[in-house]
Amino acid sequence: MSIQQPTTIRGARTRTSRTPTKPHGQWAVDGREPLNANEEIKLADDGLNVRERIETIYAQGGFASIDPSDLHGRFRWWGLYTQRKPGIDGGRTAQLEPHELEDEYFMMRVRIDGGQLTTQQLRVIGEISTEFGRDIADITDRQNVQLHWVRIEDVPEIWRRLEAVGLNTTEACGDVPRTFLASAVAGIAEDELIDPTPQLREIVDRYLGDPSFSNLPRKYKTAITGHPSQDVVHEINDCSFVAVEHPDLGVGYDLWVGGALAAVPRLGERLGTFVPPERVAEVWHGVTSIFRDYGYRRLRNKARMKFLLADWGTAKMRDVLESEYLASPLPDGPAPAEPVGAPDHVGVHRQKDGRFYIGAATTVGRLSGTTLTRLADLAEANGSQRVRPTVFQKILVLDVPEDRVPHVVAGLDELGLPSRPSLFRRGTIACTGIEFCKLAIVETKANAAQAIDQLEQRLAELEPEIGQTITLHVNGCPNSCARIQTADIGLKGQLVMIDGQQVPGYQVHLGGGLATEGRAEAGLGRTVRGLKVPADGIADYAERVIRRYLADRSEGESFATWAHRADDEALQ
Structure with missing residues (x-):
């Protein structure tokens, strides 16, 4: 069904009392006149168009030849950000202009929808990292790989090599549909309800690089899973599909909308619909179109789906979706069951075909191109041609014959990728931080x-006494790329006062977690007034609070539950 973009809001809808007198910049309400500099840049030229200029002008002319509106805007549509100039301390982050902070090198994000990689693709990424990126390759918590130290002169050749093996950087950043998260064990897990790969592929094939979605109000994140562990942190994505079994209609998906973290976190909410597999792409198109047409564009810090949902509520969101964007209404559906199993998939697990997948822990996602290449070699030497990063900065080797499992486990250990990691290595993730991020x-x-x-x-x-993975998430700023509000111990980077001195450190969030991360009910962490940790004191604080938890907890009580009931003194 072809959906025309609406030009006026239906007469039955009125603005809520919270709506300011100034327009929100909603296309379907206020028209398309740009109300800020970012919207002006997008209106002047689609971000997708900058690729031609990169290949024909900037790669030949070098960094100095790049137009600023492309450099600080449209480059993101092709997965490129300037990285931070070395030597600029964190106290100057908010004081300097972007051009003063940036180096003449780029971070490049390789888009890996659903984390689905062949060993050939992994090897190419590794070789690119080694040859063009000073041998650094970071696994993100969105199933991407980020490269660093990329020169604009090398970008066309990097694209050529990626695309030769079916990879790309298209819309890996920018005000677009970012990389689609999907279960890392899609199609192989013995206990999955449904393989979401066909739905994932349909959306990607139809809409990646589609100009009708290349100018959204801001970034837009999607997740889909068919696994009972609900392994895609669906509660913090803009649009998510979680497998459920309808008593009459069989297996399909429960639709969630409006989750995101950053400085104003909000967990997504169910719309109460059942989405049959054959309608997932249509529904994704509809929800994404709502964001495009009704999302707030005037203020960048309000231009996420979560703010629209907060004002509309789930009933109105569903009504607009079904009445304006879908061919027919959706049936009501059940909520997902309580998650079962570990969503990071670390360890050795049998596949539905009798072979095995092995989940290994990185150290907060930091790898090298050399390691990626050696990982591809290890997998292939043991009968595997598939690997998958997860949303927990872990990586899986798929399709391992039973008699080769010990060899793969040993090889992973040699690469610094243990499949039997400590609780702390397993539970810790970190964002890019001041090393590269402006x-x-x-x-x-x-x-x-x-x-x-x-x-x-x-x-x-x-x-053994702790008995659970206590999640420790470390973030370099308030934007929560490392999901600090949903960790047992979340650390938000800022300048803090310690013994009268201002030093780099972290504000502490405690007791957060998602249902997909082992909590019976998703919830955001609490903050304790005045509780700050110096940058070199993470282990000191974590040890102190974990020991206090072990001393004070009730039988069977999780860290998150204890952290929410403990008094402030116990959390110091």
Whole structure:
């Protein structure tokens, strides 16, 4: 069904009392006149069009030849951000203009929808990292790989090599549908309800690079899973599909809308609909079109789906979806069952075909191109041609014959990718941090890796008593790329006062978690007034609060539950 973009809002709808007198910049309400500089740039030229200029002008002319509106705007549509210039401390992040913070090198995000990679593709990424990116390759918590130190002169050749093996950087950043998350065990897990790969492929094939969705109000994130562990953090995506079994209609998906974190976190909500597999692409198109047409564009900090949902509510969101964008209404559907199993898929697991997949832990996502290439070699030498990153900065090797499992486990250990990691290595993730990110205030990956090593030394004997993976998420700024509000211990980078001195450190969030991360009910972490941790004190604080938890908890009580009921003194 072809959907025409609406030009006026239906007469039955009125603005809520919370709506300001100024227009929101909603296309379907206020027209398309741009109300800020970002909207002006997008209106002047579609971000998808910058690729030609990169290939024909900027790659030949070098960094100095790049038009600023392309550099600071449209480059993102092709997965490119300038990275932070070395030597600029976090205290200057908010004081300097973007051009003063940026280096003449790029972070490049390789789009890997659903984390689905062949070993050939993994090897190409590794070789690109080694040859063009100073041998750094980061696994993100959105199933991407990020490269660093990329020169504009090398971008066309990198694209050529990626596209030769079916990869791309199209819409990996920008105000577009970002990389689609999907279960890392899609199509192979013995216990999955449904393989979401056909639905994922239909959306990607039809809409990736589609100009009708290349100018959204802001970034837009999608997740889909058919696994009972609900392994795609669906509660914090703009549009999510979670497998359910309808008593009359069979297996399909429950639709969630409006989740996101950043400085104003909000968990997504169910619309109460049942989405048959054959209608997933249509429904995704409809929800995405709502965001395009009704999303708030005037203020960038309000231009996410979560703010529209907060004003509309789920009933209105469903009504607009069904009446304006779908061919027919959706049936009511059940909520997902309580999650079962570990969503990071670490360890050795039997596949439905009798072979095995092995989930290994990275150290907060930091790898090298050399390691990726060696991982591809290891997989192929043991009968596998598929690997998949997860949303927890882990990586899986698929299709391993039973007699080769010990060889793969041993090889992963040699690569620093243990399939039997400590609780702390398994539970810790970190964003890019001040090393490369222009928004960051504090170092993340090195600090988090050091904390893992220290906690493994100090608390190894307590792991059986702890009995659960305590998640530790480290973020370099308030934007929550590392999902700090949904961790047992979430650390938000900022300048903090310690003993009268302003130093890099973190604000502490405690007791957050998602149903997909082992909590019976999703919830955001609490903050304790005045509780700050210096950048080099992560392990000291984590050890202290974990020991206090073990001393104070009730039988069977999780860290998150304890953290929400404990008094402030216990959390210091």
